[in-house]
Amino acid sequence: MLKAKRFLIGLAAVVITLAGGAYAAGIYKWTDADGNIHYEDRPSGSATETRMALSYSRTDPGSVQAQKQGLADSVAARQEARAKADEDAKSAAEEAAKAADKQKKCETYRARLQTFIQSRRLYRQDENGERVYLDETETQTARQKVEELIAEHCSS
Numbered sequence: 001m002l003k004a005k006r007f008l009i010g011l012a013a014v015v016i017t018l019a020g021g022a023y024a025a026g027i028y029k030w031t032d033a034d035g036n037i038h039y040e041d042r043p044s045g046s047a048t049e050t051r052m053a054l055s056y057s058r059t060d061p062g063s064v065q066a067q068k069q070g071l072a073d074s075v076a077a078r079q080e081a082r083a084k085a086d087e088d089a090k091s092a093a094e095e096a097a098k099a100a101d102k103q104k105k106c107e108t109y110r111a112r113l114q115t116f117i118q119s120r121r122l123y124r125q126d127e128n129g130e131r132v133y134l135d136e137t138e139t140q141t142a143r144q145k146v147e148e149l150i151a152e153h154c155s156s
Contacts, residue, residue: 027052106154113146 028040030049043049116122122139123131134142 027054102153106150109146109149109153113143113150116143116146 026041028043028049029052030038030040030044030046032038032046038044039052043051116139122134122142124134126132
């Protein structure tokens with residue numbers, strides 16, 4: 001157990017050492033005989049070779065977090081706006097359907113009233129399917145009921 005622990009510590013030290021060397025390696029720029037510019041991570045031995053000075057800067061964790069939060073807020077705002085638009089569209093469709101239904105009922109009741117006005121006698125069918133003619137009071141009551149329905153469904 002102790003040998004394994006020592007081995008892991010030694011292995012970690014070697015990896016860190018090699019990684020540090022790779023991090024410290026520079027970039028070399030050189031021009032060949034044809035005038036082409038080349039970039040390499042190892043010196044080529046060319047006379048025109050120059051080592052480029054690279055600057056490394058760490059990313060500010062606060063700005064990364066702020067950017068993530070801003071993106072999350074933006075996504076949430078878009079989802080909320082889309083949900084509201086969907087809800088508004090659904091509400092508008094329901095209102096349009098109600099208005100169309102009300103208009104259809106209005107037209108039906110107006111047609112029924114016209115039938116009442118133009119007909120001499122009104123009738124209904126009994127349970128045997130035979131016509132039973134309405135007397136004057138029943139006719140007047142039926143007309144009044146249709147006029148009430150027109151007032152209810154045809155008003156704006």
